[in-house]
Amino acid sequence: MHRDPDPITEVDLAAYVDEQLSSARRIEVEAHLAARPAEAARVMAELRTRDELRLALRAQPLPVSVPTNAIAGRLERSLRNRAVMRRAARAAALVALLGAGWVAHAEFNALSVRQSVASAPPPAFVADALRAHSTSALRAEMVSQPESAVFDPAEILSATAIRVPDLPTGWAVRDVQVFPSTFGSSLEMAVSSPEFGPLSLFAVRPGSFDVVPSSAVTQGEETAAYWQVGEVAYALISTGAGRQALEREARRIEASLH
Structure with a gap:
């Protein structure tokens, strides 16, 4: 039939x-x-x-x-x-x-x-972001590993296809590094803010195209607020920050990408 x-x-x-x-x-x-x-x-x-x-x-x-x-x-x-x-x-x-x-x-x-x-567990790139955050904190304590706050967003975009978002007013960049990750080259920015103190902003191309609004997850003492715009995913990480407050700041940074 x-x-x-x-x-x-x-x-x-x-x-x-x-x-x-x-x-x-x-x-x-x-x-x-x-x-x-x-x-x-x-x-x-x-x-x-x-x-x-x-x-x-x-x-x-x-x-x-x-x-x-x-x-x-x-x-x-x-x-x-x-x-x-x-x-x-x-x-x-x-x-x-x-x-x-x-x-x-x-x-x-x-x-x-x-x-x-x-x-449900967060996307895989969040684990890379947490590792990069830990590495950045370790570098900050080492005298032989000086931090460098000098960076060129256009050069980073050309080399990695990662767009650097605008940071909220009053935030200061302390260090910028290109790190290896599960998905290839990633960007790790050590920043500080009056409200949260030291933070990490992580960005990577996870290999998929999507639009994911900001969400947050807490693992141990670290809280990660993450989102994705097109082919680039981002994570804002803090040690000890409130989950809702960090997610609010992540939405502000996400808005600068639209």
């Missing part, structure tokens, strides 16, 4: 733009778009926006004059909308299971697992 193909949904189109579909499903999506010019034009616009922002973040000249901030804003809104669609799809799947009779002990366990998402 012939099985009707799965219908193409907004979730499939979002995954197509994010390059997260299998080859077979991509072919199905492309056949779907070929028969729907208006929908295809919308998807092509999202693909173009994604590629323009990737070029801009690599500090390469764009083929057309498009402000990077505007591109980032459009794609950030698009990514957030797609995240909502994915959550809606998961909710719809749960409703379907409930309608089919999966309502007993297994469902309650599944719900409890989803409620624990908030306690």
Whole structure:
């Protein structure tokens, strides 16, 4: 008996733009778009926006004059909308299971697992940021390892493709180093602020493209507030700072990147 193909949904189109579909499903999506010019034009616009922002973040000249901030804003809104669609799809799947009779002990366990998402471990780059913070603190105590607060943001961007964000007023840079990390070259800035004292600002390209709003995690005495803008991820780390206060400062720094 012939099985009707799965219908193409907004979730499939979002995954197509994010390059997260299998080859077979991509072919199905492309056949779907070929028969729907208006929908295809919308998807092509999202693909173009994604590629323009990737070029801009690599500090390469764009083929057309498009402000990077505007591109980032459009794609950030698009990514957030797609995240909502994915959550809606998961909710719809749960409703379907409930309608089919999966309502007993297994469902309650599944719900409890989803409620624990908030306690999921932070991204892998946060571990590198914590190690860099410890190394920076060690360097600060060594007379034979003098700190250097002199740096050129343009040179760092050219060499590492990492954009240095603007720091809040009153913060002072004490040391800047390019460190190795799990994901390649990273940037470690030792800074100080009137409110928090010594801090570390870490930046790295984790190998994925995403827009992740700031969040925070505490491990031992260190608190790390982290976020990602495009292909660069950042972490602001303090020893002994309050989690909410540090996350508030991270949002201020994140805003300077948009």
